[in-house]
Amino acid sequence: MFISKKALAVSPSSTLAINSKFKAMKAEGIDVVGFGTGEPDFDTPENIKTAAKLAIDNGFTKYTPASGTNELKNAICYKLKRDNGINYDLSNIVVSNGAKHSLMNVFTAICDPGDEIIIPSPFWVSYPEIVRLADGVPVIVDTLENSEFKLSAEDFEKAITPKTRGIIINSPGNPNGMVYSKEELKALADVALKHGLYIVSDEVYEHLTYDGHKHISIASFGPEYKEATIIVNAVSKTYSMTGWRIGYTASSEPLAKAMANIQSHSTSNPNSIAQIAATEALIGDLSAVEMMKKEFVKRRDYMCQRINKIKGVSCKKPQGAFYILLNISQLKGKTLYGKTIKTSDDFGEILLEKALVAVVPCSGFGNDDFVRLSYATSMETIIKGMDRLETFLNEAF
Numbered sequence: 001m002f003i004s005k006k007a008l009a010v011s012p013s014s015t016l017a018i019n020s021k022f023k024a025m026k027a028e029g030i031d032v033v034g035f036g037t038g039e040p041d042f043d044t045p046e047n048i049k050t051a052a053k054l055a056i057d058n059g060f061t062k063y064t065p066a067s068g069t070n071e072l073k074n075a076i077c078y079k080l081k082r083d084n085g086i087n088y089d090l091s092n093i094v095v096s097n098g099a100k101h102s103l104m105n106v107f108t109a110i111c112d113p114g115d116e117i118i119i120p121s122p123f124w125v126s127y128p129e130i131v132r133l134a135d136g137v138p139v140i141v142d143t144l145e146n147s148e149f150k151l152s153a154e155d156f157e158k159a160i161t162p163k164t165r166g167i168i169i170n171s172p173g174n175p176n177g178m179v180y181s182k183e184e185l186k187a188l189a190d191v192a193l194k195h196g197l198y199i200v201s202d203e204v205y206e207h208l209t210y211d212g213h214k215h216i217s218i219a220s221f222g223p224e225y226k227e228a229t230i231i232v233n234a235v236s237k238t239y240s241m242t243g244w245r246i247g248y249t250a251s252s253e254p255l256a257k258a259m260a261n262i263q264s265h266s267t268s269n270p271n272s273i274a275q276i277a278a279t280e281a282l283i284g285d286l287s288a289v290e291m292m293k294k295e296f297v298k299r300r301d302y303m304c305q306r307i308n309k310i311k312g313v314s315c316k317k318p319q320g321a322f323y324i325l326l327n328i329s330q331l332k333g334k335t336l337y338g339k340t341i342k343t344s345d346d347f348g349e350i351l352l353e354k355a356l357v358a359v360v361p362c363s364g365f366g367n368d369d370f371v372r373l374s375y376a377t378s379m380e381t382i383i384k385g386m387d388r389l390e391t392f393l394n395e396a397f
């Protein structure tokens, strides 16, 4: 059967694959601990669910404009002013089916075949695949754990070629949990501006920053920065709305028009009921967000402190998002329970098999010395998982 080269080149999302495996094991009654999924364990706040129920009762169940309702676009503009200090008009906004879909629109709109997009590594697994699907070429630039996994302006500039079209900046970052400071962002943005590049700023974890670290949007630096930046955001993480599938972009008007056109032929509007729910999320009560953030801090602190007492692994304390990168480099070449650990996939497999703990190997995230642990799960689960990891590694040494 013929399948296109483009389709054959796409690998499945490892984050979603781990999630499916975890859920299937749970359904079979296996007592597995899941640190795989990047989704908050909290329920969607009540005010948001009520708004959606009302939308159904009021018959808001038909097509809306393809790029989203004016009400939701207004709420997004309000949010961008309130949280990020940036003025946008409705014509700058495109609402899509989650940030993943927004990213697909972005790269389809900015890449001609062969155009290069710079991606600092470790990166979220879907970035290179989305760029490739849009006929672009991902150019991976490594960053180091000792430099907080942050890309320097020098390394960014060195990776630029005549084919470079843009860079992805994801702060707070998945999987590394780091938050760029204003100065660091400014230095990167200045390089982008000097070379006429787009800055794709993935801000889906913006509200999840800890210990005084603050998220800043590059688009807030001034009109030229705003013009070059494409903000990608979603209600998925902040409001525990991963399944509702609402993401959005804020960009220059011509680009927004191009993305709206693409969307009008590919998916039409995002779900009408979810748009009502997202409008409520953005303009309504924010207390649930603060509650989740406080809980994430406790979980992160506990997990980090436990990990750094376990022989053979280590981690740096993340500054944002809800992921920890577990450094497994010391385990490489060792034989654990009869299996020689050569890759992060080997470690993930044996940990799941012998200790019933699901993690995401970072082979798909551009750095095979790590596996990713999500702490967007209950404290009880975290304690159980850390106990298992500790026993697993103690017995191995």
Ligand code: PMP
Residues within 6 Å of the ligand: 038, 097, 098, 099, 100, 101, 124, 170, 173, 174, 202, 204, 234, 235, 236, 242, 245, 246, 247
């Ligand atoms: N960007 C990053 C950095 C992510 O971790 C995710 C994961 N969900 C997304 C984008 C996609 O978000 P959504 O669920 O809204 O598509």
Ligand code: GLU
Residues within 6 Å of the ligand: 013, 015, 016, 036, 037, 038, 039, 100, 124, 126, 174
């Ligand atoms: N972004 C989350 C993660 O990294 C959700 C899964 C996905 O879309 O990749 O786990």
